[in-house]
Amino acid sequence: MIPVCEPLLIGNELDYVVKAMSSNWISSSGEYVTRFEEDFAKYIGTRYALTAVNGTAALHLACLALGLGSGDEVIIPDFTMISSAFAICYTGSKPVFVDAELESWNIDSSRIEEKITSRTKAIMPVHIYGQPCNMKAISELASKYNLRVLEDAAEVHGAMFEAKKCGSMGDISCFSFFANKVITSGEGGMIATNDKNLYDSCRYFKNLAFPLDGPRDYIHQDIGFNYRMTNLAAAIGLAQLEKIELYIAKRRKNAALYREFLKDIPGLKLQPESPGTFNVYWMNGIVVGDEFGPSRNRLRDELKTRGIDSRNFFFPMHRQPALAKYGCETKDLYPVPDYLSERGLYLPSGSGLTESQIEFICQQIRDIRK
Numbered sequence: 001m002i003p004v005c006e007p008l009l010i011g012n013e014l015d016y017v018v019k020a021m022s023s024n025w026i027s028s029s030g031e032y033v034t035r036f037e038e039d040f041a042k043y044i045g046t047r048y049a050l051t052a053v054n055g056t057a058a059l060h061l062a063c064l065a066l067g068l069g070s071g072d073e074v075i076i077p078d079f080t081m082i083s084s085a086f087a088i089c090y091t092g093s094k095p096v097f098v099d100a101e102l103e104s105w106n107i108d109s110s111r112i113e114e115k116i117t118s119r120t121k122a123i124m125p126v127h128i129y130g131q132p133c134n135m136k137a138i139s140e141l142a143s144k145y146n147l148r149v150l151e152d153a154a155e156v157h158g159a160m161f162e163a164k165k166c167g168s169m170g171d172i173s174c175f176s177f178f179a180n181k182v183i184t185s186g187e188g189g190m191i192a193t194n195d196k197n198l199y200d201s202c203r204y205f206k207n208l209a210f211p212l213d214g215p216r217d218y219i220h221q222d223i224g225f226n227y228r229m230t231n232l233a234a235a236i237g238l239a240q241l242e243k244i245e246l247y248i249a250k251r252r253k254n255a256a257l258y259r260e261f262l263k264d265i266p267g268l269k270l271q272p273e274s275p276g277t278f279n280v281y282w283m284n285g286i287v288v289g290d291e292f293g294p295s296r297n298r299l300r301d302e303l304k305t306r307g308i309d310s311r312n313f314f315f316p317m318h319r320q321p322a323l324a325k326y327g328c329e330t331k332d333l334y335p336v337p338d339y340l341s342e343r344g345l346y347l348p349s350g351s352g353l354t355e356s357q358i359e360f361i362c363q364q365i366r367d368i369r370k
């Protein structure tokens with residue numbers, strides 16, 4: 001079976017993990033945690049970066065640092081992965097959904113303004129599948145309405161909007177290092193920001209709200225969380241970061257090959273690279289139109305019998321039972337996420353895929369259409 005996405009561990013991962021083990025620094029202090037944070041901040045171009053145990057926890061910390069709480073609203077894309085919404089719910093505030101663009105699959109920035117109310121505190125753009133959102137439009141809205149911007153950059157390590165890295169444009173941003181992401185630490189997350197106060201606030205909540213520089217007297221002023229990354233995970237993450245340019249090049253090569261091999265098949269749409277952006281193609285999605293013939297589900301099942309794994313696109317937020325139960329507004333119309341989630345399929349996209357595997361996958365798609 002060709003998997004949708006497998007990690008590729010071809011650098012110093014094993015060496016660093018062994019060194020961490022031999023040095024006895026296996027918990028959340030240690031050289032690799034510090035180095036991973038410093039080098040990641042340098043790479044993204046922010047003053048600070050802070051590790052977290054996973055991307056969802058990183059988003060939660062960022063929401064806490066922004067002071068979100070009950071009664072607040074945060075604007076997010078209706079077409080995203082559930083973590084974006086859950087992190088907001090953890091603070092008692094409410095995610096408010098916005099339709100997607102049919103071309104880019106990202107949040108439709110022209111539809112954000114109509115969702116802004118007196119309770120809106122922040123916008124959370126999510127760069128979907130590797131493609132940066134329109135950060136210019138989002139930043140302008142944020143300044144106009146005095147809103148904070150929290151970038152969910154879990155899928156876009158190294159992607160750029162007008163030569164600026166995703167994760168460096170908002171007030172604060174979050175990354176994931178789950179095994180299928182552009183780079184991985186097994187499980188892991190990172191927060192990036194230029195704001196010392198937000199950074200300190202994340203550090204505080206991440207470590208059970210122990211006073212940052214005060215005495216260890218076990219007196220706590222706030223409810224905190226244990227969201228610390230281990231030195232072992234950071235050892236893997238740092239080794240991956242050292243080779244990030246290679247992984248991005250592989251991802252972009254995959255996308256170019258899919259474009260080449262699928263180009264004359266009617267009814268298939270791929271995610272374009274919007275002008276002025278650098279897409280890292282975390283996932284190579286296709287949207288299966290009527291012209292293709294077989295439905296998305298048929299295609300997915302047929303691919304499976306031919307040894308090719310694939311995944312349906314995200315399921316829209318306004319259709320999530322958990323979020324309806326929580327009290328989110330789910331009655332508006334979100335035609336694009338509905339369309340994408342019914343028609344979208346992501347194809348194998350890992351950094352370790354070979355050209356002949358991609359050619360094989362595309363041949364099978366062509367064959368299934370007949």
Ligand SMILES: *Cc1c(COP(=O)(O)O)cnc(C)c1O
Nearest residue numbers: 054055056081083154176177178
């Ligand atoms: C992967 C992902 C996350 C969460 O990351 P985890 O490390 O799995 O918790 C958050 N947002 C988006 C958009 C993601 O793709």
